[in-house]
Amino acid sequence: MPELSRRRALTAAAALATAAGVTTVTALTASASEDPGHPQHAGHPGHPERSEHSGHDQHAPASFDEVYKGRRIQGRPASGGAHQHHGGGYAVFVDDVELHVMRNADGSWISVVSHYDPVPTPRAVARAAVDELQGAALLPFPAN
Template sequence: MNPEMFLTRRSAALILLGAASTATAVARLRSPAEPDPEPERAAGADPDSFEETYLGRRVRGIRSPGEAGTWQVTVDGRPLHLMRRADGTYLSMVDHYDSYASPLAAARGAVAELGDQALRTHEGRPGPARDRKV
C-alpha cells in the first residue's frame, strides 16, 4: 500500500470544513429574503395603534387601555395573539421562535410566516373574519 493515498487528519478536516461551508452558503441562498425593517413612523402618528397593508395582508393593532404592553392585533380581521416577553420584546403564536421589538414587527413576522394561509383559531379551524375597529 502506498502511504500517499491515505488522507491525513488535517486534509480530512479541511475537506469536511469546506463541505460544511458550502452547505451553509447554499442554505442561505435558498432561504427567503427577510422582510423589510420597520419604516420610521410619520410625524404625529399615534404610537398606541397601527394600520397598514403588509405583503398584501391588512394588519391592525391597538394598545389595550390600562394594560402595559397588551395589544389587540388583527390580520385580515382575524385576531393574532401576541405575548410580551420579559425583555420587552414580542412574539406571536404564529411565529413563536423569534422575538420582535414592537407589536407591528411581530405582526409582520407572522404575516411573512403565514404566506397565503389564513390565521386559524385555537381549534385549528380558520377564524371568522371580523369587522372590528381596532
C-alpha cells in the first residue's frame, strides 16, 4: 500500500471541505426556499418569477411596518430615487433612514450593513441590519 504523502492528504482534505461546503449551501438554499415570503417560480426553486415585458417580479415583496428590537423597520415598493435599480423597485428603512438594499440574482437580499449575509426577504434584511447595528444609528448612504 502506498504511503500517504502530504499532497494526497491535502487533496483529501480539500475534497472533504468542498463536499461539506456544498452540503451547507444546499441546506441553506433549501431552508431559504421554504420561507413563504420568498417568491419562487414553480419548478425552478430560487428563481423569482419575472414578467417577460417589464423585467420586474410579478410578485413583489409585501410591504411591512413593524418595531423590531425597539427599532422601526419598514419596507415598501420604491417610488423612484437613486437606489431603485439595486433594490428592484423596493425600499427598506430603519428608523426612517433608507437602508441601501440589493436583490441578488437568486432572489435573496443583502444590505450595505449585512452585505455578506444574504437573506430571503426585505423584512429579513431589515432585521439583519438591526441585529448588526447593535443599537447604533443607521447613517444615510451617500448617492454616487
